[in-house]
Amino acid sequence: AVIGNDRIYILVDEDTKLYFKDRVPDDVLVVADVEDIWMRDFTTVNPHAPVQFRYTPASFDDDQYEADLVQESFTTFLTAHDIDVPKTEYFIDGGNIVDNYHGRIVTTTRFLEDNNLTKEEGVAELKRLLGATEVAILPPDDEVLAHSDGMVMFTDTDTILVNQYDEPFRSEVRGELKRAFPGIKIVEIEAAFEDEQWDGVIGSACGINVNSTVTTNYIYMPHFADRVSDTALEIIQANTTKKVIPVPAKNVCRMGGSVRCLTWQQSSVQAKEVIEKITTNNTYGS
Secondary structure: OOOOOOOOOEEEOOOOHHHHOOOOOHHHEEEOOOOOOOHHHHOOEOOOOOEEEEOOOHHHOOOHHHHHHHHHHHHHHHHHOOOOOOEEEEEOOHHHOEEOOOOEEEEEHHHHHHHOOOHHHHHHHHHHHHOOOEEEEEOOOOOOOOOHHHOEEEEEOOEEEEEOOOOOHHHHHHHHHHHHOOOOEEEEEOOOOOOOEOOOOOEOOOOOOOOOEEOOOEEEEEEOOOHHHHHHHHHHHHOOOOEEEEEEOOOOHHHOOOOHHHOOOOOHHHHHHHHHHHHHOOOOOO
């Protein structure tokens, strides 16, 4: 879905590399021993000015040791390719930052709880760290991960899509978005929430179309082979100048993540540097 539109590389270990043989070009495969598939969470936020937060342990039954091991495996990959990224000791999963890349960011109260911050302190620190001018802190719709990228997505600078929720939660979410982002256009979108759990801990991401990867010219939307996804595609396309591309996600969403969760994004100067380094030294782990 991505090849031919945006530059993409796929991190694989030596065993899983075999699954991609003859299915994608060999030169997009980068061998690495990163310990988890949900790259969004433990890598960096904001592809234009990346910052790496400390990975929270929610998806590891609150085991910080396990979360640190996953993040350290990514750090090992960066070190092997001489890639340096700014870091902060604040805790957050990258999936809990949704950014329009023009000063507006969304997170949930999970960020405040993980870092023992008041709302005012949290807003101030996120503005400082990410160069944001406006910050919305939503009540979460899921108490396990509480990721904002399962709730909302920006389709352009001043338009945000949000899942359709029942009252009174719907008004709480809309109220915070309107308070934080004056003049924002809010478009509600149906989500076919599912309760299936793959591992008994992390809930399903099936039916959540807002977990899309948004780049400069494209939106890669998870599609679940159903009517809801067809309608979501139409709504998203009607509210963006970018091209919306559906990505089959039905076989991965039950593991608790989707298209956005699987991606580490880099843009502009950072993207050029990363691409040069991983393609020059694409032998790590082999």
